[in-house]
Amino acid sequence: MSPRAALLGLLLALPVLVVAPPAQAQPAPAPVMPTSVPARVDVTVRVIEASSKGTRVDPRLAAQAASLKSTPFTAFQLLDEQRFKLPDGRSAEVVLRDGRRVTLTLRGHDTRAARVHVAIHRGGPERVETDLTVARDRAYMYVLRTAEAGVSLLLEVDVAY
Amino acid sequence: MSEPTLRDLLHALLADAPSADAVVRAREALAAHPLGEGLALDALFVHDVAGDAVDLLAVLDEARDEGLAEALAEAGGSVDVADGVMAALFGAAASPVADAVDAEAGRPGDLGRAHDPAALPVAEAVAAEAGRGPELAKAHDPEALPLAEALAAEAGTAALVEPVMARLGEEVPELPEGWASAFFDARLPDGLRVRAAERLATDADARAEIAAFAEVGRLLREAVPAEAGAAPAVWPAVAAAVGADVEPRVEGWDEGLLGRAVAAEAGEAAIVDRVMATVERGAQAPTPLPLPEPANVGGWSGLGLVLAAAAAALLVAVLPRVLGGADPGDPWTPRPLSEFATADELTVDRVQYGERASVFVEVPETQGAPVLIWVDDGADL
Numbered sequence: 001m002s003p004r005a006a007l008l009g010l011l012l013a014l015p016v017l018v019v020a021p022p023a024q025a026q027p028a029p030a031p032v033m034p035t036s037v038p039a040r041v042d043v044t045v046r047v048i049e050a051s052s053k054g055t056r057v058d059p060r061l062a063a064q065a066a067s068l069k070s071t072p073f074t075a076f077q078l079l080d081e082q083r084f085k086l087p088d089g090r091s092a093e094v095v096l097r098d099g100r101r102v103t104l105t106l107r108g109h110d111t112r113a114a115r116v117h118v119a120i121h122r123g124g125p126e127r128v129e130t131d132l133t134v135a136r137d138r139a140y141m142y143v144l145r146t147a148e149a150g151v152s153l154l155l156e157v158d159v160a161y
Numbered sequence: 162m163s164e165p166t167l168r169d170l171l172h173a174l175l176a177d178a179p180s181a182d183a184v185v186r187a188r189e190a191l192a193a194h195p196l197g198e199g200l201a202l203d204a205l206f207v208h209d210v211a212g213d214a215v216d217l218l219a220v221l222d223e224a225r226d227e228g229l230a231e232a233l234a235e236a237g238g239s240v241d242v243a244d245g246v247m248a249a250l251f252g253a254a255a256s257p258v259a260d261a262v263d264a265e266a267g268r269p270g271d272l273g274r275a276h277d278p279a280a281l282p283v284a285e286a287v288a289a290e291a292g293r294g295p296e297l298a299k300a301h302d303p304e305a306l307p308l309a310e311a312l313a314a315e316a317g318t319a320a321l322v323e324p325v326m327a328r329l330g331e332e333v334p335e336l337p338e339g340w341a342s343a344f345f346d347a348r349l350p351d352g353l354r355v356r357a358a359e360r361l362a363t364d365a366d367a368r369a370e371i372a373a374f375a376e377v378g379r380l381l382r383e384a385v386p387a388e389a390g391a392a393p394a395v396w397p398a399v400a401a402a403v404g405a406d407v408e409p410r411v412e413g414w415d416e417g418l419l420g421r422a423v424a425a426e427a428g429e430a431a432i433v434d435r436v437m438a439t440v441e442r443g444a445q446a447p448t449p450l451p452l453p454e455p456a457n458v459g460g461w462s463g464l465g466l467v468l469a470a471a472a473a474a475l476l477v478a479v480l481p482r483v484l485g486g487a488d489p490g491d492p493w494t495p496r497p498l499s500e501f502a503t504a505d506e507l508t509v510d511r512v513q514y515g516e517r518a519s520v521f522v523e524v525p526e527t528q529g530a531p532v533l534i535w536v537d538d539g540a541d542l
Contacts, residue, residue: 006323016339026281030293064498067529067530068503070525070527070529070530070531071533072165092455100538103455104262106515115510121452126517127514127515127519127538128512128514128515129514129515130511130520130534130536131512132507132508132509132510132514133508133510134506134507134508135506138499139500140501140502140531141501141533141534142534142535142536143533143534143536144536145535158498160499
């Protein structure tokens with residue numbers, strides 16, 4: 001390339017260099033948010049016996065072992081796991097070993113979070129009810145008292161879609 | 162004049178300054194009387210003449226009571242007990258009992274006149290004594306004067322409260338406005354109640370007011386049930402709504418009693434709904450809404466049974482392929498656990514529970530630890 005051609009090329013590239021911002025000043029890419037949601041939500045309910053006696057953790061609970069050990073309990077046994085695909089407004093029910101029932105209703109969901117209603121009862125009017133809004137693909141946990149000292153039932157509710 | 166008896170002689174010794182002769186005569190009489198046997202007569206009537214005489218008179222009375230009157234009469238003549246008593250009380254110079262009675266009540270002839278109803282009615286006699294003849298006569302006419310005024314006319318108005326309370330060092334407040342109503346409802350304090358009673362004894366208007374209250378109450382008790390009709394039992398419906406035991410827990414308890422009482426006063430009304438609108442269980446809202454029917458439970462209807470059979474057939478047909486490889490869309494395919502929500506990712510919008518339950522939310526401080534919702538539903542597990 002002759003010096004003349006090189007100068008011409010530099011002149012043509014100059015506006016580009018001036019207009020283009022430096023690479024480090026570019027904004028971070030926006031987080032990718034789902035623009036649509038499925039009609040149904042995967043709701044997984046795990047019933048776990050938690051005890052302060054012993055340290056055994058059911059191997060099936062390895063994925064959440066670290067989180068479980070942050071609770072006041074030391075031993076964990078998976079008793080039941082049920083999965084439901086729920087559209088808005090539908091309910092599912094899990095019967096615990098002591099006869100209590102957990103009725104879970106998906107109130108609604110959007111791109112960010114789901115609204116979940118949970119009623120713990122024995123079929124009568126006496127019940128404990130919670131309404132929660134939980135972020136998409138997140139789980140949360142109930143600790144239910146039992147008649148046995150030092151033993152509780154953990155009710156893990158996993159909402160994914 | 163007959164010979165004085167031993168009693169007479171002893172009475173004579175009760176005088177302020179009995180004579181020596183009287184002492185000698187009494188000693189002589191005693192010596193001749195069975196009472197004197199064994200007595201040191203010379204020692205009698207020396208230091209305490211009257212005292213010795215009183216003692217001997219007492220012994221004479223006691224001897225008579227023990228059946229010795231006859232023996233005494235044989236020895237000493239008649240015994241006048243009343244005179245002895247009077248003498249003992251008032252001295253030898255006092256009049257006998259009969260004289261004293263006569264002096265107080267007049268002679269029998271006068272008493273006979275007083276006891277003659279035609280001559281002098283008792284009430285009039287009392288009224289004459291009290292100086293309230295006309296009032297008393299009026300009081301005996303029931304149509305002319307109520308009983309309380311008659312009593313007041315008879316006895317006068319006795320304002321007892323203030324003197325009594327003054328002696329106790331306490332001041333009795335005045336009757337407040339509306340005291341008659343409070344008195345009728347038994348809501349006046351003790352001190353005011355007594356004062357109100359005094360007031361009623363003299364205040365005809367107040368008595369009329371009390372009577373009006375009683376009449377109104379009677380009319381209400383008669384009229385309201387006639388208007389109200391049957392009374393519903395409230396408790397069973399309320400108990401069912403709040404989940405309480407409907408069966409009575411106390412033997413003999415009538416669960417319909419409250420309902421009938423309310424209806425008797427207020428008539429038949431839809432009370433349960435209003436009661437339940439007011440009742441709050443624990444800190445939360447009342448009657449829970451019915452839960453939706455879970456999708457994963459329930460029986461089979463006729464059509465549902467047919468569809469289930471078709472689905473079972475389809476499942477048998479495709480089962481080998483399903484088992485041959487995991488289908489990501491299959492709900493039974495294990496899926497990884499979602500992360501536990503942090504405090505920013507979980508909002509507790511509402512909690513409702515009964516009075517026997519408790520719920521609290523524990524937000525972890527460490528990253529990755531789950532939010533825990535502690536539930537004690539109070540059930541007898």
